[in-house]
Amino acid sequence: MKVKYMNSDSVAMCRRNAKKIYDDVICSNKKSLHELFDDESIIKSMSLEIKEFKLKCSGENKLQEDIYNVKAVYESMQGLTDSQASEEKLWAAYTLSEQLDYMKKRWPATNEQAVCTKYLFGYGPHRSLFRNGMSRLWWIGRVTKDDSYSDPYELTQFVCTHTDVIQFICEQPVCQQYNVMHGVLKALYDLDKAYMAEEESGIPDKDRKGVKVGKIIIQQTGKYMNLLSGTYLLDLYEEEKIYNMAKSYIIKLNKKMQKK
Amino acid sequence: MKRRSNYYPIPLLGSTTDNYNASYFKTNIEIKHDMSDVAIRVKTEMHNKELENLFKIGKVVIGCHVECKQTCFRKMYILSSLDEVISVKDTFLNGKTEVSTFLMAAEDINNFGSDDFIEDYKxxxxxxxxxxxxxxxxxxxxxxxxTYDEFSDKPSICSVLMDLSAKQARIDTSDQKIQVYLSKEAFNAYRSLSKDPRYKEVLYSMLIVPAFMKAFYELKQEGGIETVQDSRWYLSLKNYYLKNGRNLEAEIKNIEPYEETQKLLQDPVFNGLIKLTEIGVDNNES
Structure with missing residues (x-):
């Protein structure tokens, strides 16, 4: 199957007609996108071939299904360049047509605003990559896949089950650099994994080395990296150095939080 | 990567800081986009005895930071000479791209000082x-x-689109292209007529000329250019003027929108009238 896209005029038209799309295409199922605009060729095909993929959305365990869907989309569409995958017109073809059923179940729209934020690119160019219902699957795969693990999607699983990481780490400009992103992700992941293992073994709190990674830890780590990037050009650092910096910060922060 | 010089814990060399007396660090950046590569040429001028010595032994390096938020691309290129070209595959870049240059420590440097520090740091x-x-x-x-990617937009800077709730035509200059919105009925009529090349100039006169006029009027307003300066339509228009040896920003106050649009679109009103006359003759003959 070929990669689908819309031209940018069609995307602009969808944005302008978000209310109609919300009413007729998403809520009432009265019309498909091409029926709404009387245009059989509104969805176009690139020459790039991809493997067919089917997304899961039973609604029972959204986060686990997200992991499956990230792998499905990224594996299937790995042939896209970063530049192509950053195009709203590509993902709009999937959210509004090719994967409309998935979108309705995974991101039920409650108003026309959702058409702009989840079906199109409704934020800045970088943030939108992780907010659009379909592009987020590709980009989470892109920034978390790590071949140094026996399962290259180990970090993906961590990110999909700790969704604050997407907002506070993946969307941070400083973390766009691969070494920074992976150094921070691995520090969070390793500390969380250690905590889970210690929890299972019943190790007393005072002897634990792991950290339960929750929203505050993730948010503060993102802020800390941003703060550091004000003085240091972190892009120059090896992943290991970033890992150690992030890890020691998280441990200190956790101790501080425990004292309170 | 925008930076504020007042956040730094050590004296900073550059064009906007006053931490040194006569020393300077200046770079000139030229960017060229060929078929599939973006070539960035950085020419550096540096004058400071201590930093130049550290640069020679590799303890201080010149970095060229390339960042494109839209594609999550962020990379620091280390430059080994004062005049160097780096190349970035354009598959990593799309839209707004920032290039910044720095002088930075490649390793820890103890007891760094300079004879040229200002009095405060002496x-x-x-x-x-x-x-x-x-x-x-x-x-x-x-x-x-x-411009060559298979799903690239046509190079036009104005589009005619459908607005399902519109009762009358309207023009929007706030997006990447100048957009003319028509009701569904009007848009379908436009779509049908636009397939016949004889109506091109007529449609231009009816729809595109007013759109460009509105754009020019908006640019003429106080702060008009700042509002749209990142949009593709403004950048394309600005480049078009530059290629023709003109400066849109400098000239905009004196531009008369109706006449300027006629020149820009190569007399669509005149050509449209001629075409309409020919179509009328054709119809009478048949």
Whole structure:
């Protein structure tokens, strides 16, 4: 199957007609996108071939299904360049047509605003990559896949089950650099994994080395990296150095939080 | 990567700081986008005895930071000479791209000082850690447009689109292209007529001429250019004027929108009238 896209005029038209799309295409199922605009060729095909993929959305365990869907989309569409995958017109073809059923179940729209934020690119160019219902699957795969693990999607699983990481780490400009992103992700992941293992073994709190990674830890780590990037050009650092910096910060922060 | 010089814990060399007396760090950045590569040429001028010596032994390096938020691309290129070209595959870039230059510590430097520090820092020495910024050079932003990608837009800067709730036509200049919105009925009529090349100039006169006029009127207003300066339509228009040896920003006050639009679109009103006459003759003959 070929990669689908819309031209940018069609995307602009969808944005302008978000209310109609919300009413007729998403809520009432009265019309498909091409029926709404009387245009059989509104969805176009690139020459790039991809493997067919089917997304899961039973609604029972959204986060686990997200992991499956990230792998499905990224594996299937790995042939896209970063530049192509950053195009709203590509993902709009999937959210509004090719994967409309998935979108309705995974991101039920409650108003026309959702058409702009989840079906199109409704934020800045970088943030939108992780907010659009379909592009987020590709980009989470892109920034978390790590071949140094026996399962290259180990970090993906961590990110999909700790969704604050997407907002506070993946969307941070400083973390766009691969070494920074992976150094921070691995520090969070390793500390969380250690905590889970210690929890299972019943190790007393005072002897634990792991950290339960929750929203505050993730948010503060993102802020800390941003703060550091004000003085240091972190892009120059090896992943290991970033890992150690992030890890020691998280441990200190956790101790501080425990004292309170 | 925008940076503020007042956040730094050590004296900073650059064009906007006054931490040194006569020393300077200046860079000139040129960007060229060929078929599939973006070539960035950085020419550096540096004058400071201590930093030049550290540069020679590799303890201080010149970095060229390339960042494109839209594609999550962020990379620091280390330059080994004062005049160097780096090449970035354009598959990593799309839209707004920022290029910044820095002088930075490649490794920890103990007891760094300079005879050229201003009075406040005279005689002081600093322990500089790896990655710390010692100087800030020039920073530029450019727009990387793909003209050959298979799903690239046509190079037009104005589009006619359908607005399902519109009762009358309207023009919007706030997006990447200048957009003319028509009701469903009017848009279908436009779509049908636009397939016949004889109506091209007539449709231009009816729809595109007013759109360009509105754009020119908006540019003429106070702060008009600042409002749209990142949009593709404005950048394309600005480049078109530059290629023709003109400066849109400087000329905009004196531009008469109706006449300027006629020139820009090569007399669509005149040509449209001629075409309409020919179509009328054809119809009478048949």
């Amino acid at each position: 005689g002081l020495q600093f322990n500089v850690q790896q990655g710390m910024i010692l100087g800030i050079g020039h920073r530029v932003e450019c727009i990387i447009n793909k």
